[in-house]
Amino acid sequence: MAAEMAVKRPSFAEFNGGKEPQTFIFEDEQCVVFDETRNKQAPVHFLVVPKKTIPSLIETSANDELLLGHMLLVAKQIAIERGLDRTGYHVMVDEEHQTKSLKSFHVFGRALHHMLWPVGPGCRL
Numbered sequence: 373m374a375a376e377m378a379v380k381r382p383s384f385a386e387f388n389g390g391k392e393p394q395t396f397i398f399e400d401e402q403c404v405v406f407d408e409t410r411n412k413q414a415p416v417h418f419l420v421v422p423k424k425t426i427p428s429l430i431e432t433s434a435n436d437e438l439l440l441g442h443m444l445l446v447a448k449q450i451a452i453e454r455g456l457d458r459t460g461y462h463v464m465v466d467e468e469h470q471t472k473s474l475k476s477f478h479v480f481g482r483a484l485h486h487m488l489w490p491v492g493p494g495c496r497l
Contacts (some may be wrong), residue, residue, distance in 0.1 A: 426477035
């Protein structure tokens with residue numbers, strides 16, 4: 373009888389200051405969602421991270437279409453659950469390679485909030 377191999381969960385520590393997130397807001401077979409704690413830019417700020425390792429959006433292909441669409445729908449659902457549909461919100465992908473501190477593709481959602489550019493309190497995107 374062949375031994376079953378345990379499926380190893382990818383590490384999400386890169387997105388959380390080197391520590392694995394303690395809790396997920398949402399998890400399914402394709403992605404996880406957790407609150408941004410490392411560089412929170414708004415009162416509500418969360419990350420949607422695929423379980424599949426994707427270095428950047430530019431490196432995706434048509435094979436990733438369903439996953440990318442799924443991640444946007446998950447971001448929308450979390451925004452609604454957090455009440456952001458009443459006040460407005462951003463859903464973004466950061467492909468700025470010169471300032472990118474995270475080396476893996478992710479989508480983030482956050483409350484519509486005035487912030488400075490580069491991103492920070494006081495800016496309006």
